[in-house]
Amino acid sequence: MEKSFLIKPVLDETYPVIEYGKGIFLFDKEGKKYLDAASGAVTANIGHGVTEIIEAMQEQAKKVSFVYRSQFTSDVAEMLAKKIAEWTPGDLNWSFFVNSGSEATETAMKMAIQYWQEKGIKTKIKVLSRWVSYHGITLGALSLSGHTGRRARFVPLLEDFPVINPPYCYRCPYNLEAPSCGYLCAHELETAIKRIGADQIAAFMAEPVIGAAGGAIAPPKDYFKTIKKICEDHDILFIADEVMTGYGRTGTMLASEHWGVIPDIVALGKGMGAGYAPIAAAVASEKVMEPILSGSKSVMSGHTLSANPQSCAVSLAVLEYLEKNKIINKVEGRGNYLKYQLEKLQDQFSFIGDVRGKGLLLGIEFVEDQSTKFPFPRNALITQKMVALAKEKGLLVYPAGAGIDGINGDSIIISPPLTITEREIDLLVHLLTETFEVFSNQINAGMAG
Ligand code: PMP
Secondary structure, eight states, X not given: OOOOOOOXXXXXXXXXXXXXXXXXXXXETTSOEEEETTHHHHTOTTOBOOHHHHHHHHHHHHHOSOOOTTTOOOHHHHHHHHXXXXXXXXXXXXXXXXXXXXXXXXXXXXXXXXXXXXXXXXXXXXXXXXXXXOOOSSHHHHHHOOOHHHHGGGGGGSOOXXXXXXXXXXXXXXXXXXXXTOOHHHHHHHHHHHHHOGGGEEEEEEOSSBOTTTSSBOOOTTHHXXXXXXXXXXXXXXXXXXXXXXTTTTSSSSGGGGGTOOOSEEEEOXXXXXTSSOOEEEEEEHHHHHHHHHTTSSOSOOOTTTTOHHHHHHHHHHHHHHHHTTHHHHHHHHHHHHHHHXXXXXXXXXXXXXXXXXXXXXXXXXXXXXXXXXXXOGGGOHHHHHHHHHHXXXXXXXXXXXXXXXXXXXXXXXXXXXXXXXXXXXXXXHHHHHHHHHHHHHHHTTOOO
């Protein structure tokens, strides 16, 4: 093979070259077919090669591909902001467009700080977050991320923003069960606020369903109501990082809607462009924008390609596609169908500890022993092995968790495009079962753990 100069995740590994994608499938140059049960990185939410999106891209390219946000606006950016205001709950009306989820969470963080500054309060600078979380790779977003593996090399440059435990019921740090636990993990936020001082804290950020760091950990029923109340009681904004969960992934436009909570600011990404173009957003409520609009009149952020017309045209077409085909309404049913089958696999394979998640954002955690929940040894690299075995079978799953904080086990995320049919779910489960059979044989042969 010709020498490659492209920096890839693991430089001494070879990566198949994908020639094209159609629906939930990708096809490589060798002719191998992959069922994309990860939507790439929980991104290709409407599948690959959708004609309507390609046509929207072409149409916009014929008009104009780039205008600079400090000089001009565009019809597509205006229409997208309007549609997001309509589709999101409450008065989350104001969109700031960026190009990646990391930029979206950083922008959300800066908006929150600016909100307090415009109100004349300059000390509220910190943005608290949780352990077992991921908010992005740039230094501000990484400061927010409770992901020890991704923080490790840069710790001296990072803020210590993660301060509380996640609502990780499978491995509850208190050994309790919701709701009788009284949501102690949420109340940790109150303790942290008292220790640090509410006058220092601008906001609290959390993923409604924990993705990359935890493997689709959905909270118990009143967790977010408790969190939101604590934030309100202490004059702290609540930011939902819906980069992975937004745009319908869990069966509602925002996952926060499941728990009856309207955030002050929301970060969107991934599914916004569904992989067809890089686009993300920080979406702010009227409450947050009011002092900014009457103060310095702009949000202190921006990237050269913010509100890029090409990306906005894609995101608008994605929303229209979701709407026209009533896709979000179907997510809950498809998610339940898939989850039920994954739960059945738990009876068949003793290394499946937990099946969890919401809508079509599902997670499987692997354990050495179902009854003790004892995880596999870290150096056995079970998550990586499982992802590789699945890929060999022509099934793409997303690696998550992997004991990053020394408390959670290995896990994978199953998050196929929201357009997946029941027959395709059956095929997904068939390929996953085959993958687990190989893994089971490896365990029996003493090769896996
Ligand atoms: N927030 C969440 C919840 C994410 O899942 C991710 C990406 N995995 C990010 C932020 C960062 O997004 P990006 O990789 O587009 O910068």
